[in-house]
Amino acid sequence: MVLEALLVCIAALLATAGLGLALVRRRAATVVVYAITLLATAAATSLGVAALLSPAPTVGPLVLPVGLPWLGAHFKLDALGAFFVVVINLGAAATSLYALGYGRHEEAPGRVLPFFPAFLAAMNLVLVAADAFTFLFSWELMSLSSWALVMAHHRRAGNAAAGYLYLLMASLGTLALLFAFGLLSGPSGGYPFDAIRQAPPSAAYAAAVLVLALIGAGSKAGLVPLHAWLPLAHPAAPTHVSALMSGVMTKVAVYGFVRIAFDLLGAPSWWWGALVALVGGITAVMGVLYALMQSDLKRLLAYSTVENIGIVFIGLGLALAFEANEMPGAAALALTAALLHAFNHSLFKSLLFFGAGVVLGATGERDMERLGGLIHRLPRTALAFLVGSAAISALPPFNGFVSEWLMFQAILLSPALPQWLLKFLVPAVGALLALSAALAGACFVKAFGITFLGRPRSAMAAQAVETDRFSLAAMFVLAFLCLLAGILPGYFIDALAPVIQSLAGAHLPRQESLDWLTIVPIAQSRSSYNGLLLFFFIALAASLAAEAIHRSASRVVRRSAAWDCGFPDPNPATQYTPGSFSQPIRRVFGSVLFRAREEVRMPAPGDATPARLQVRMRDVPWDVFYAPIARIVGFVAERLNTLQFLTIRGYLTLVFGALVALLMVLAAWQ
Amino acid sequence: MLDLFVQFCQMTVVLAAAPLLAGYVRKLKALLVGRRGPPLLQPYRDLARLLRKEVVLAESASWLFRAAPYIVFAATWVAAALVPTFATGLAFSYAADMIAIVALLGSARFMLALAGLDVGTSFGGIGSSREMMIASLAEPAMLMVVFTLSLLAGSTQLSYIAAFMQGPAVGLRVSLGMALVALVMVAIAENARIPVDNPATHLELTMVHEAMILEYSGRHLALIELASFVKLLLYISVIGCVFAPWGIAVAGQGFAAYLAGLVVYAGKLAAAGLLLAVFETAMAKMRVFRVSDFLGAAFMLGVLATLLLFVSRLA
Numbered sequence: 001m002v003l004e005a006l007l008v009c010i011a012a013l014l015a016t017a018g019l020g021l022a023l024v025r026r027r028a029a030t031v032v033v034y035a036i037t038l039l040a041t042a043a044a045t046s047l048g049v050a051a052l053l054s055p056a057p058t059v060g061p062l063v064l065p066v067g068l069p070w071l072g073a074h075f076k077l078d079a080l081g082a083f084f085v086v087v088i089n090l091g092a093a094a095t096s097l098y099a100l101g102y103g104r105h106e107e108a109p110g111r112v113l114p115f116f117p118a119f120l121a122a123m124n125l126v127l128v129a130a131d132a133f134t135f136l137f138s139w140e141l142m143s144l145s146s147w148a149l150v151m152a153h154h155r156r157a158g159n160a161a162a163g164y165l166y167l168l169m170a171s172l173g174t175l176a177l178l179f180a181f182g183l184l185s186g187p188s189g190g191y192p193f194d195a196i197r198q199a200p201p202s203a204a205y206a207a208a209v210l211v212l213a214l215i216g217a218g219s220k221a222g223l224v225p226l227h228a229w230l231p232l233a234h235p236a237a238p239t240h241v242s243a244l245m246s247g248v249m250t251k252v253a254v255y256g257f258v259r260i261a262f263d264l265l266g267a268p269s270w271w272w273g274a275l276v277a278l279v280g281g282i283t284a285v286m287g288v289l290y291a292l293m294q295s296d297l298k299r300l301l302a303y304s305t306v307e308n309i310g311i312v313f314i315g316l317g318l319a320l321a322f323e324a325n326e327m328p329g330a331a332a333l334a335l336t337a338a339l340l341h342a343f344n345h346s347l348f349k350s351l352l353f354f355g356a357g358v359v360l361g362a363t364g365e366r367d368m369e370r371l372g373g374l375i376h377r378l379p380r381t382a383l384a385f386l387v388g389s390a391a392i393s394a395l396p397p398f399n400g401f402v403s404e405w406l407m408f409q410a411i412l413l414s415p416a417l418p419q420w421l422l423k424f425l426v427p428a429v430g431a432l433l434a435l436s437a438a439l440a441g442a443c444f445v446k447a448f449g450i451t452f453l454g455r456p457r458s459a460m461a462a463q464a465v466e467t468d469r470f471s472l473a474a475m476f477v478l479a480f481l482c483l484l485a486g487i488l489p490g491y492f493i494d495a496l497a498p499v500i501q502s503l504a505g506a507h508l509p510r511q512e513s514l515d516w517l518t519i520v521p522i523a524q525s526r527s528s529y530n531g532l533l534l535f536f537f538i539a540l541a542a543s544l545a546a547e548a549i550h551r552s553a554s555r556v557v558r559r560s561a562a563w564d565c566g567f568p569d570p571n572p573a574t575q576y577t578p579g580s581f582s583q584p585i586r587r588v589f590g591s592v593l594f595r596a597r598e599e600v601r602m603p604a605p606g607d608a609t610p611a612r613l614q615v616r617m618r619d620v621p622w623d624v625f626y627a628p629i630a631r632i633v634g635f636v637a638e639r640l641n642t643l644q645f646l647t648i649r650g651y652l653t654l655v656f657g658a659l660v661a662l663l664m665v666l667a668a669w670q
Numbered sequence: 671m672l673d674l675f676v677q678f679c680q681m682t683v684v685l686a687a688a689p690l691l692a693g694y695v696r697k698l699k700a701l702l703v704g705r706r707g708p709p710l711l712q713p714y715r716d717l718a719r720l721l722r723k724e725v726v727l728a729e730s731a732s733w734l735f736r737a738a739p740y741i742v743f744a745a746t747w748v749a750a751a752l753v754p755t756f757a758t759g760l761a762f763s764y765a766a767d768m769i770a771i772v773a774l775l776g777s778a779r780f781m782l783a784l785a786g787l788d789v790g791t792s793f794g795g796i797g798s799s800r801e802m803m804i805a806s807l808a809e810p811a812m813l814m815v816v817f818t819l820s821l822l823a824g825s826t827q828l829s830y831i832a833a834f835m836q837g838p839a840v841g842l843r844v845s846l847g848m849a850l851v852a853l854v855m856v857a858i859a860e861n862a863r864i865p866v867d868n869p870a871t872h873l874e875l876t877m878v879h880e881a882m883i884l885e886y887s888g889r890h891l892a893l894i895e896l897a898s899f900v901k902l903l904l905y906i907s908v909i910g911c912v913f914a915p916w917g918i919a920v921a922g923q924g925f926a927a928y929l930a931g932l933v934v935y936a937g938k939l940a941a942a943g944l945l946l947a948v949f950e951t952a953m954a955k956m957r958v959f960r961v962s963d964f965l966g967a968a969f970m971l972g973v974l975a976t977l978l979l980f981v982s983r984l985a
Contacts (some may be wrong), residue, residue, distance in 0.1 A: 454790030576795025
């Protein structure tokens with residue numbers, strides 16, 4: 001029943017895509033399309049919640065006579081799928097609500113309205129697909145519809161190049177997944193997931209599938225070094241689509257990896273965990289350091305997505321390592337941390353992108369160099385963005401802290417792992433996680449502080465006006481959920497229990513019955529955390545202090561010019577800029593990682609030209625991975641070009657040579 | 671019931687003793703360089719005077735600038751209230767383990783760094799930016815120390831760690847030594863002490879913490895000052911309860927044990943304050959960009975200590 005209803009929602013979304021195409025010239029199209037997507041995704045969210053909380057979450061398989069004629073399209077919803085249905089549709093519903101307001105400013109609605117519902121439908125289809133063909137088809141539909149959305153403003157500088165790179169990387173990812181499913185299905189072509197589960201691949205094939213899945217899903221999720229497209233493509237799309245791509249689509253990629261690595265592949269080997277956790281750790285630190293170096297607000301957020309995906313993969317890697325060593329309790333903890341972080345990230349990243357969209361709409365500016373002081377002009381947006389910033393910086397009492405805390409607890413269980421490589425690797429990954437958490441704090445002090453605080457750095461920023469009520473409602477719903485998941489994490493962990501049970505064979509103890517809603521992942525004597533009490537105490541202490549001071553001491557306030565050591569300068573250019581804010585961190589980390597070089601050109605004494613500071617940074621993954629591949633492809637293309645200008649004798653020789661070579665291969669094969 | 675009472679005493683003690691500790695360190699530092707120094711109770715008088723004065727608010731300041739001192743103070747106080755000082759068995763110690771305490775201090779720092787950027791002056795920016803650079807190394811170093819301790823004690827709860835360190839199972843370990851050094855280095859950096867920062871400076875280009883709070887005045891400044899006093903006390907208490915856990919009263923012991931605990935705690939604070947004063951007098955402040963070397967060393971020590979524990983625990 002749930003599955004059928006979900007498929008109806010998906011069909012409604014697909015129909016809305018057609019409706020968007022038909023109505024494109026009407027003024028009402030925006031409202032109609034986003035209202036329908038809001039309803040459909042809200043319905044899908046509640047269906048997902050219902051499935052997750054029901055005692056038997058698995059429904060299906062349902063086979064529809066579409067797709068390959070001898071196969072049909074298999075659909076199934078299990079606990080894992082239901083969890084991701086909630087994550088994706090909650091984010092999508094918030095985005096639709098936001099877009100009811102934001103979408104009206106769209107200059108080219110015809111390029112957005114048809115693809116937006118198709119994108120949502122495709123993401124949902126990936127989650128319910130239960131055979132390799134349907135999965136890959138939906139995956140590709142998701143890639144293509146999001147590509148079309150990235151290209152909505154294709155005339156803007158850089159967007160076409162971003163779209164091109166995205167298309168390339170998406171093809172690479174799908175190709176890897178195609179091979180992965182090819183190996184999983186085996187020569188007999190058992191495409192349905194149930195058939196794959198019954199015949200898990202041999203160890204060598206399983207290893208190949210894992211690496212292919214890491215490439216396929218990792219390129220979509222933004223794992224370093226496959227992340228290069230993400231910070232270009234996500235910000236290029238209209239902002240509500242950026243939120244969807246960063247907050248939601250990366251979770252579909254996480255789903256794809258979890259589905260293959262934890263469900264279809266059977267029992268893992270220990271080195272899988274080492275590989276995944278290491279890639280995750282490097283991704284987390286590289287992502288946040290890149291984010292710190294940006295001055296474009298949306299690109300900063302996109303790089304921060306890379307960081308958070310890294311954190312999720314750290315958890316997944318730990319879970320694989322624990323599972324391989326038959327420690328189901330620890331695996332359950334690591335997996336809970338990873339999936340909870342994926343959920344949390346979908347909340348606060350969507351929220352932050354919404355805020356960036358409001359800033360963009362109100363000032364026409366994404367570059368923080370020309371923003372500032374917006375807390376006076378956009379007070380509500382500023383509050384919501386502040387909550388999102390605190391949550392993503394893993395600060396208590398918000399939700400980001402809970403998942404990172406669980407992640408740390410999982411790391412603290414890992415000395416029991418027997419393999420030596422893991423013994424060296426896991427503490428290093430823990431250090432990387434701690435580093436990325438601290439750097440994320442710096443990054444979001446910068447993002448919020450430079451954009452919203454201080455004095456406006458441009459006339460546009462000084463005249464910004466607060467946004468419409470739909471956008472505000474969407475942001476406040478998400479901000480409230482960030483706080484709720486932070487102070488009542490026990491309920492969210494309990495809701496995850498069936499998912500974890502199905503994947504790791506164990507789950508965390510029930511949390512909801514504990515006193516004061518404390519969370520205790522293992523045992524009271526080991527660790528416990530209570531966000532509700534902390535929130536309550538902070539609020540109590542702050543109001544006590546305020547009450548005591550206002551009652552017994554002074555409450556006089558005098559407005560005056562800023563003190564600034566006696567030399568306040570009215571020019572807003574004297575404030576710290578995004579570049580100067582991150583300069584200390586750039587000097588500490590960037591000189592190695594980004595080969596950052598600062599060059600100061602001082603004019604000769606008496607010369608009136610201004611001094612110049614120039615910073616040069618290189619994108620090392622790009623230089624190491626992408627540039628050589630691009631060079632090789634260019635070189636080969638140039639050489640192959642001569643094939644087009646052969647004589648007829650040349651072509652005949654080529655065909656004959658190819659035939660002989662193939663026959664020899666065939667002979668050698670048998 | 672007793673738990674609640676101990677918890678209440680703890681909250682009062684940390685709040686009441688923190689300014690005294692600051693005054694004591696200042697007095698000692700003055701004596702060490704041959705000055706007479708301000709009286710011990712001067713910080714209380716400063717706070718009282720600041721509370722009575724009006725707030726001079728910059729024209730470009732927003733609501734965040736006015737709310738930040740309360741949040742900073744509240745988060746720091748709550749964190750300090752959860753560290754066992756003279757007695758374990760705090761009623762709410764289960765609400766936050768050591769990781770959460772570190773993160774609470776992170777919340778306070780996050781708000782303070784934002785407040786530094788709020789008025790839009792260059793000094794506020796310099797302070798915030800440098801503070802976050804220092805934090806980006808100090809916080810992971812602190813977490814590595816937490817890892818080391820909790821791997822040994824099998825718990826991230828401070829009260830359990832303290833009980834473990836009092837017990838016979840500890841022994842002398844290389845990891846503990848490294849963790850102690852790293853923790854002291856982090857404590858120095860986090861509390862803006864020499865050689866990382868100078869709490870007494872108002873020389874423009876060397877300020878970090880003071881630059882961030884330059885625009886604050888009146889009751890807001892009083893709260894921030896009090897929060898920084900409490901933070902110093904918190905770090906000393908953490909070092910005391912982990913590395914010198916003797917004399918901490920345990921739940922169930924009588925009234926006399928609590929009294930003895932208080933006396934021993936005062937002794938620990940006095941000793942730590944003396945060490946801090948001597949250390950600060952003997953050192954010169956280092957350049958801002960050398961701080962990363964200092965904290966990088968702390969971080970590496972923490973990582974090594976953790977790694978040693980991972981490797982030494984054979985299955």
